[in-house]
Structures are given as C-alpha cells and as structure tokens.
Amino acid sequence: MPVSQTQPSCFDRVKMGFMMGFAVGMAAGAMFGTFSCLRIGMRGRELMGGVGKTMMQSGGTFGTFMAIGMGIRC
Numbered sequence: 001m002p003v004s005q006t007q008p009s010c011f012d013r014v015k016m017g018f019m020m021g022f023a024v025g026m027a028a029g030a031m032f033g034t035f036s037c038l039r040i041g042m043r044g045r046e047l048m049g050g051v052g053k054t055m056m057q058s059g060g061t062f063g064t065f066m067a068i069g070m071g072i073r074c
Helices: 010-039 044-073
Strands: none
16 A cells, blocks of 8 residues: 655745754854853853853844745745
C-alpha cells in the first residue's frame, strides 16, 4: 500500500524558518552580547539583562530574515 506524504504548508515552512533563525540568532547573540557587555564592564544583574537583550534582538532579526527567505522559496 502506498503511503501518502503531505508536504508542509507555506506557513509551516515560514514558521520553521523563523524558529531556526531565531535559535541561531540567540546563540550568536549570546556570544557577541557576553563579549561586548564584559568589555564595557557590566557585572551581575546588569550583565544578564544586557546579554538577554542582545540575544533577543539578534534572534528576532535573524529569525525574521530566515522567515522571509523561506517565504520567498514557497
């Protein structure tokens, strides 16, 4: 019996692209954010806030571009 395989919808592909980009952007933001915050002398709670903000910004930016790229491919 043949098994029917359904392709993910265009919205599912865009959503998956955003999530992949968000994860990669968060990792990059963690590295660069930690370095830049330590370089300017942040410590403790201030450091965590600065790194978290950088991670969210990087994740959102890279996720948006990945989602646009996946949308173009649909």
